[in-house]
Amino acid sequence: MLSLRIAVRFLLKSPIQTVLIVAGIAVGIAVQIFVGSLIASLQSFLIDQTLGSSPHLTLTAKAKGEFIDYNQALRIKLKKNAVVKAVVPQRTVSAIFVKGSQSAPLSIKCADATKLDSIYKLKSKLKGGDYSLGDNEIIVGSDFASGQNVRPGDMIKLTLASRAVKELRVSSIVDLGNKQANETVAFAGTGFGRAALGASVNRYSAVEIQLSQVFQSTAIAKNLAGAFPDITITDWQIEQKSLLSGLQAQSSSTFMIQFFVLIAVALGIASTLSISAIQKTRQIGILKALGMTDGRSGTIFLWQGLFLGFLGSLGGLLLGLGLIAIFSVTAGAKPGSFPITPQTTFVIVSVGIGLAVAMLSAILPSRRTARLDPIEVIQSGG
């Protein structure tokens, strides 16, 4: 490992130059890790805020007003898909709340309590009462509750489309984060929905689906549409075009930042190694005169590249994680902000790229070194 030893000595001989280039790589990699993790965390924060408690795909019957047949084939198809996180078959009951001379319309989503919570995160939005959806229970929005002076435990009377009147107990009140939803949306259990609509077992108003990877929705929709032609599929990516383009713009600007940081890092390493290779021409020449082969002398600068890349990436890793930690306890800790988490794959890729760029940047000086003829050094003298 003579070439390794020589590489280390060359680097140690000019410590300031070495420290500067390591610092340069480290800052580049740290920016990569920080900006990448920041944007990815912001991205998932935004996705969580905007799409975290709503369905990403909604399946309904093609014919308007009809129920969708949530049959075995559809269940299996959804179950087999690893990206599908939650499936909620639900029945929507329209009702009117009447109290004295006042009345208010309600759209009641009826489904299993646990399933409803898996999409709408109702438990975390509770403003009073206990989360429960027995056959005669209902959960109402906070604006409805305050407007109609309804409290948990109260009984409310609802008139259904069939003109039948049902009395339900308000088990709890939720804040859905949106005034209109808080005034008009309510939740009830499966039994109530079936009875109110007179629907048979596998018939639902809609099947709501949440995905673990929201951008997969269109692909999954396409796949489902092929297998189940009499289903209408509502895809968030089509419904919320402006949100989608905002997220995409963010991703592509991150990519640009990362691309230019990488270029800067590569140029930095390449120029330093080239200068170093020129500075060490005399040494390389004499080593070759003493019998070192071209190939072996070339590896000296590859080792240098590897070393600089390794130290720089390591430093960048620590610096990047440090920046993330600092951000988390300062800006990230403020209310309304979001937590920034280091993206593991991104960190690994950044470090890997740092190493690869350093090695690639070492190729030119390495080849220059391999080509050097010792006679050039011997003849040029002192």
Added chain:
Amino acid sequence: MADRLLQANGITKVYGSLAPTVALNDVTVSLDHGEFVSLVGQSGSGKSTLLNMLGLLDTPTSGEVRLDDLKTNDLGKRARAGLRNRRLGFVFQFHYLLPEFSVLENVLMPTLISGDNKADALSYGHEVLELLGLSGLENKSATELSGGQKQRVAIGRALMNKPALVLADEPTGNLDTTNTDQVFRLFRQINKDLGTAFLIVTHDRRIAQQTDRILEIQDGKLIQDVLSPV
């Protein structure tokens, strides 16, 4: 082993193509094992060029160089590097020590390149440093030494792989008289003790007189090859 160590047959070296300079013109010369030879001539006469050809650092425009009866012209760069490493030692006017390494490491460099047994090399390295009067300086940086000491380290490096021939190009060109005499005494002693052959380029007649055989070159031609009168 054949007595003949090195044989150069009709070597010519022409530099440049537009205004060609004939640096060597049909030089034929041979060296035997254990010989102690000087090469003299005016500046620009072709001494360094000849030495670089014989040392396999450069290739002639025509003619052949045989080392150990091996036609070196046909060899690849790798094989020539191997021969330089194992069979030849070089001392130049400039010491060319590696400032990144210690005195001992500089001396050991040829064995580090050949990858020979470390323990043996280490003890021989110390032996060589002692012979050169450099004991105690092993761990100093090569840059901390005086001119004479540096040149002695370079000589130690040339001896490290126990070469058959040491090629020295004006090795004392940058040294004062005391150091010059000391270097020559060392060459002589090594030649006697180890049987290493020497070819020493010098423009100092007084020094040349002390060698066993004198080669003289003028305008790229070998004009004299005589045994020393002493």
